[in-house]
Amino acid sequence: MTTENTRTYDVVVIGAGPVGENVADRTVAAGLSTVIVESELIGGECSYWACEPSKALLRPALLRADAAKVPGLNPAVAGPLDTAAVLAHRDRMSADWNDDGQVDWLKGAGIDLVRGHGRLDGPRQVTVHTPDGEVLHLRAVHAVAVCTGTRAAFPPLPGLDTLRPWSSREATASQRVPGRLAILGAGVVAVEMATAYQALGSQVTLIAREPGLLTRMEPFAGELVADSLRAAGAELRLNTTISTATREGGPDGEVHLTLSDGSRLVADELLLATGRAPRTDDLGLDTVGLTPGGWIATDDSFTATGVSGDWLYAVGDVNRRALLTHQGKYQARIAGAVIAARAQGEPLDTARWGRHTATADLEAVPQVVFTEPEIAAVGLTTEEAERTGRRVDVVDYEIGLLAGALQHRPDYRGTARVLIDPERRTVVGATFAGPGVGELLHSATVAITSEVTVDRLWHAVPPFPTISEVWLRLLETYRG
Structure with missing residues (x-):
């Protein structure tokens, strides 16, 4: 610490959502002193205004939709939802918009916290305006990681x-x-x-x-x-x-x-x-040669391009590679490892699927849409394959034909589609639509990232009667 209002750390992280927390956790675990700066609640958008509260609102709706079709249960769920109970559950899942638990976690992990608005003020410099009017100057020896996420983007409606x-x-x-x-x-x-x-x-x-x-x-x-x-x-x-x-x-x-x-x-x-739009309007990007208010482009190690030196990182939604919380945390694990390796003078593993390379952002981004029915997808879609000129075999199966699906609900409607590279005989894309299919997605993600051939997948036997038996039916349908 040079003066009362100037502090030096190995790493400065701007944004204490799940992405920033994971970057900081990795760098502290590597022995690097780290401070995280946040102007709102610790835990970020996902914890208080996105993933957690939205799924708390949706779970009763989806459960009732299933139960209403199950013999013996349907009369019991015919009435309206208890709105007050649903909203109270949503509040609990959002920690009543109180971040004390997240602050305790930061302390336990050895991560310093500064509350206030942080903005870049030149290379390796971050200025923070705190809620009580103090101005702090943070200097990063090794890295500044921007993890500020996104905000809602409104159309140009008047008034x-x-x-x-x-x-x-x-x-x-x-x-x-x-x-x-x-x-x-x-x-x-x-x-x-x-x-x-x-x-x-x-x-x-x-x-x-x-x-x-x-x-x-x-x-x-x-x-x-x-x-x-x-x-x-x-x-x-x-x-x-x-x-x-x-x-x-x-x-x-x-x-x-x-x-x-x-x-x-x-x-x-x-x-x-x-x-969505990036939260970079008042981030000081112009002080390091970047365009204010824009997305921050990075390479596959999440090092910002267009900035001299390997010190600025953009991780999570702010880089526009994959606007999903779980994908942002994946990026954070890689970025944290990259920062630690560079600080320790170690070479980077930049091979495809290497420890310091974000290959999944390009080839295996999983996403579940929690609607009725659920939608789960990872990898390529048919349209993406056609647009990029990639040859694939398309294999479809109606999930409602499965005994496990009928056990789930007798009127089950749903479709499964996998895309197979005919030369390498590997799965490169999968989409499932139907009640409860979100739990199928990780198996598809593993198949894509592991590059398992369809010949080997025949040896992955799904249990009967489950919806996961759709994998067997897809293989039986495929004649490649």
Whole structure:
């Protein structure tokens, strides 16, 4: 420590979400002094406004959907959900938006914490403005890791300040269920919140510019989710968007929408689920030669490109490689190992699937969409294979034909698709759509990352009667 307001560490991490916490944990474990800077709650978006609260809202809806179809249970689950109990459970899963437990974890791990807004102030320098008005200057001997994540990106609708739309934060943290909820978007946040709030008693209208839902996934995935939402009572307005939106009657008044097809809609709340933007607006990127407000490009070790020297790292959503919490933590493990190796003068293992290389970001990014039915995908989709000129064999199987699926629920509807490289005879992509398929995904991820041939997969015998037996049926269907 040079002066009272200047501190020197081996590593400075900006952002104490799951990604920043994992970077810091790895560098401290390697013997490097590390400080983490956070302006909000320790634990980040996932813990308080995304993964945890959204899944707490969705779990009762998905469980009831299954139970309502099981003989002997269906009359018992016919009534409405206990909204107060669901919201209370959501609050518990979000730690009541209190980060004391996360702070204790940081202390136990030996990671210093500075609360406040941190921004770069030249190479290896971070200035922090604390809540009590103090200005701290942090100097990094080896690395600064930017782990600031993303924020909701709103479309250019006029009057957003007076409209006061919901972002994903308001949707996951709301203490009430609106009678009418309009949602703009066709991606994961849009369909998950449509599923949750329709089940909780809202009349949901989902508005999508696209002709379908989840358009980055295999088409059958979005089609099944759309069918389920309609069956639950939600209204889908596809191939349209919002032209004008106003809130009338004061701060708690109705939201009046005009759509691009000329139709009109009135709702109590409007959720804008239209994408994400990097939290880099006031990060001081210009002080190190980068563009303020933009995504931070990196190489496969998460070292920022366009910056002199190997000292700046961008990890997690902020680099736009894979906007998922679990993938960000994967990146953090690699970035932490890279920082430690460079600090100790050790060579990097940059081989494909090497310890210091993020190969999975390119070839095996798993994702589960917790809708009714669930969607689980990893690796290539058919459209991606076609767009990139990669030859694949497409193998489909209807999951509802399995005895295990019928045991799960008698009306089971679902589809499994795997993509197989015909030359190497390995799985390069998999998508599952159906109740409970999220638990199938890790086996597909292991198959892709391990590059197991279909000939060897025949020896991986799935238990009967389970939904995982779909792997056997896919192999039987494949004639490559």
